[in-house]
Each structure stands twice: as structure tokens, then as C-alpha cells.
Amino acid sequence: MARNDQPRRCDWALQSEEERIYHDKEWGMPVFDDAHQFEFLVLESAQAGLSWLTILKKREAYRRAFAGFDPKTVSRFNESDVERLMQDPGIVRNRQKIEAAINNAKAFLEIQKEFGTFCNYIWGFVDGNPIQNNFKKMEDVPAETELSRTIAKDLKKRGFKFLGPVTVYAHMQATGIVNDHLVHCQRYAEVAGYTLNLP
Secondary structure: OOOOOOOOOOHHHHOOHHHHHHHHHOOOOOOOOHHHHHHHHHHHHHHOOOOHHHHHHOHHHHHHHOHHHOHHHHHOOOHHHHHHHHOOOOOOOOHHHHHHHHHHHHHHHHHHHHHOOHHHHHHHOOOOOOEEOOOOOHHHOOOOOHHHHHHHHHHHHOOOOOOOHHHHHHHHHHOOOEEOOOOOOHHHHHHHHHHOOOO
């Protein structure tokens, strides 16, 4: 239990400094920037079967390996780039995940063409209004929801890979489409208050 002089956090963020920093500065804040959205899509698809802490520790290596998470550049990666990435010890050297990131960059650009921005697309599922949950315990937080299943199905139809309902829900949590900070967490009210001032 946190001491009185320590901020109260979600239970998952108590294990490491990397998770605490990520929780306190990023997780759950609404993201209206396509580059940031693409970054999370790459990282979350890479996480499948692994811990988020593992991916957080590799985040900067991913940033270098995937051209600063620029979808236009990543979409042009070829087989030699795949082989280069397979030799990069800083990232998860899984060929399917690497190829999925390149594939998803192309699909991401197609969504931008159709909707103007990826943010217009993804936020359209909630009419631009973050879902405010009020979970008290980690056990109450779902791994996936009907909405994440709907989005995952649509992404699959648009050609995305390694983005099933569970990964999509993690993306929704990370980018503030849902506020899943526990109600006792100091960030719960901060994030909820921020969403009241959305453009």
C-alpha cells in the first residue's frame, strides 16, 4: 500500500520504475496525434504474448528500428529491412510481428487517406468522447469489450494484423479512448478532468 506521501497508482504500475513513469505521464491520456497512435499500434502488436514491461524497456530501440514510428517510412520497408530488424537485439525478433508492423503501416496510411487522419477513424467509434469507467479493482477491468471486438474486426477487414480484441482494448486504454485508471488512482480524476476540455 502506498505511503501517505506517495501518489496512489493503479496496481499494475507498482512493480517497476518504467511502469510508474509510463503510468504517471502517458497511460490513459487521450491521444489525438497520428504518429503517437501508430507508435502504440506497433508496440502493442509486438507485446502479444509478452509483458508490457518488456516492451517498455525496448521502446527506444523500437523507435530507432522503426524510423521514429513514421508510418510512411515503415510502409516502404522491404525484405532487407525485415532481415535487418531480425538481427536487432533491441526489439522482439519475431518475423511475423515485424512483418505485421510493416503491413499495418500500409493499412494505417489507407485509413488516413479515407478519414483524413487515423485519429478521426479511431475516435469516431466513441464520437470523440472518451469512455469513463469507474473500476475499483484490477479484477474488474476487462481484457476486451464489445467495442474492442468491433474495432478489431474492422481493422482486420482493413488488412491489419496482430491486433485482436485484447490488443485493441489495450490500445484504447493507452490512448485514452477509455479511462481505465482505478478510481483510487490519482490519475483517474486527472485524466477524467482532461477529457472535459477536448477540442
